Amino acid sequence: MISRTKSDALFAEALQYIPGGVNSPVRAFRAVGGKPFFVNRASGCRVWDVDGNEYIDYVGTWGPAILGHAHPKIITAVKAAADHGTSFGIPNPSEVTMAKLICSLVPSVQKVRMTNSGTEACMSAIRLARGFTKRDKIIKFDGCYHGHGDSLLVKAGSGALTFGNPDSAGVPADFAKLTIVLPYNDPEAVKAAFAANQNEIACIIVEPVPGNAGLYLPKPGYLEFLRESTKANGAVLIFDEVMTGFRLAPGGAQERFGITPDLSCFGKIIGGGLPVGAFGGRADIMDYLAPLGPVYQAGTLSGNPLAMAAGIAGLEELKSTNAYAKLEQLGAHLETGMRDAAKSAGLPVTFNRCGSMFCGYFTSEPVWNVDDAMKADRERFKKFFHGLLDAGVYLAPSQFEAGFLSTAHSEADIEKTVDAVARSMRSL
Ligand code: KE4
Numbered sequence: 001m002i003s004r005t006k007s008d009a010l011f012a013e014a015l016q017y018i019p020g021g022v023n024s025p026v027r028a029f030r031a032v033g034g035k036p037f038f039v040n041r042a043s044g045c046r047v048w049d050v051d052g053n054e055y056i057d058y059v060g061t062w063g064p065a066i067l068g069h070a071h072p073k074i075i076t077a078v079k080a081a082a083d084h085g086t087s088f089g090i091p092n093p094s095e096v097t098m099a100k101l102i103c104s105l106v107p108s109v110q111k112v113r114m115t116n117s118g119t120e121a122c123m124s125a126i127r128l129a130r131g132f133t134k135r136d137k138i139i140k141f142d143g144c145y146h147g148h149g150d151s152l153l154v155k156a157g158s159g160a161l162t163f164g165n166p167d168s169a170g171v172p173a174d175f176a177k178l179t180i181v182l183p184y185n186d187p188e189a190v191k192a193a194f195a196a197n198q199n200e201i202a203c204i205i206v207e208p209v210p211g212n213a214g215l216y217l218p219k220p221g222y223l224e225f226l227r228e229s230t231k232a233n234g235a236v237l238i239f240d241e242v243m244t245g246f247r248l249a250p251g252g253a254q255e256r257f258g259i260t261p262d263l264s265c266f267g268k269i270i271g272g273g274l275p276v277g278a279f280g281g282r283a284d285i286m287d288y289l290a291p292l293g294p295v296y297q298a299g300t301l302s303g304n305p306l307a308m309a310a311g312i313a314g315l316e317e318l319k320s321t322n323a324y325a326k327l328e329q330l331g332a333h334l335e336t337g338m339r340d341a342a343k344s345a346g347l348p349v350t351f352n353r354c355g356s357m358f359c360g361y362f363t364s365e366p367v368w369n370v371d372d373a374m375k376a377d378r379e380r381f382k383k384f385f386h387g388l389l390d391a392g393v394y395l396a397p398s399q400f401e402a403g404f405l406s407t408a409h410s411e412a413d414i415e416k417t418v419d420a421v422a423r424s425m426r427s428l
Helices: 005-017 072-082 095-104 120-135 158-162 188-194 222-232 252-257 307-321 323-345 378-390 411-426
Strands: 039-043 045-047 054-059 109-116 137-141 179-182 201-206 236-240 263-266 277-281 350-354 357-361
Touching: 054 411, 072 307, 095 109, 095 188, 095 277, 095 307, 109 120, 120 137, 120 201, 120 236, 120 263, 120 277, 120 323, 188 222, 201 222, 222 236, 252 263, 307 323, 323 350, 323 357, 323 411, 350 378, 378 411
Parallel strands: 137 179, 137 201, 201 236, 236 263
Antiparallel strands: 039 045, 045 054, 109 277, 263 277, 350 357
């Protein structure tokens, strides 16, 4: 049995000073039971807890660690930048470098504004769409998570879904009523919403490949439908690519699926592990932002040189290596292994994958939306999670989160993982 006595002591202390002992709810292990372990070192595809236990990591700090942890080029860039100061509060050259990089990698982005989180990026994009269209209502999809901005904590995914409070307390009913929540992968629901709210809907915000209720994919033609229906109704199409951006392809899900949204939100990978978000898109919309236009948005640390250095180093490394081919190969290997293990154990498992993002649901039914995902056997997932953890494999501590591969994972790591999966499944 793995010992985690130092983590347990730290958690007991953390509980005295931090709500739930964590700075973000999903870390608390409440969806899987037990206590979170504390990590003090990460390198490549591995993390080590304070008791010295080693884990192959498939959370990857929820997506940023696409190159693995502590990538030498990112660490070197951050150390070099730090020697010149950590934040200036006045334009610095790396902000231009980052903006040019994002615009070159994502053709739909003609102009981009940096923020400090994905939440800020999404809430700012919503405000911009409302200011640009002079409309108040927005459409989001059940189970999709776009950060914890008030307008978006309505039937949200990720931790909100995990803890059964997809409609958070503290969000005034007057705010929530401007958010129309529809089932994902259901074109008829979108048509009906536009018909019932003509000229009132500012935007649709969507995770093109939803990764906050596990992972499921757009049905063929669905994203194209969202593109056409927003265009036909004068609404802005916002792709929330905080998770999928620069992961599913150099240009994100929009490149992989060939869709041109009006605005896109980014985060995670573009910070190389430091706090960074961004939103960008059509220049005629982006120019509504202060100081040019009437939509206000700001941030003390937006574009700070340290975070820019980390993100630029990471994006340059992704550009200069064959990262996406390797991620696809690793993903296919893991998928085959997971499916074979479930078959051998005689367990009903639906395994969804898109590139280096994946989720195994304990259900025999296909999973195309959050209602399907909710049918998964969460008790079985809890046992599976802890069986893997004790075997040194760390999956996201919730059935309603996606898993992430990195270029630091090796075929041998996948083999070790699949062996642990097979053993854990046999014990279920
Ligand atoms: P942040 O504010 O956490 O940087 O980004 C919010 C966000 C926006 N959009 C999408 C598609 C996201 O996945 C996220 C954040 N993802 C979660 C993981 N499911 C962050 C983990 C956490 O909340 O601790």
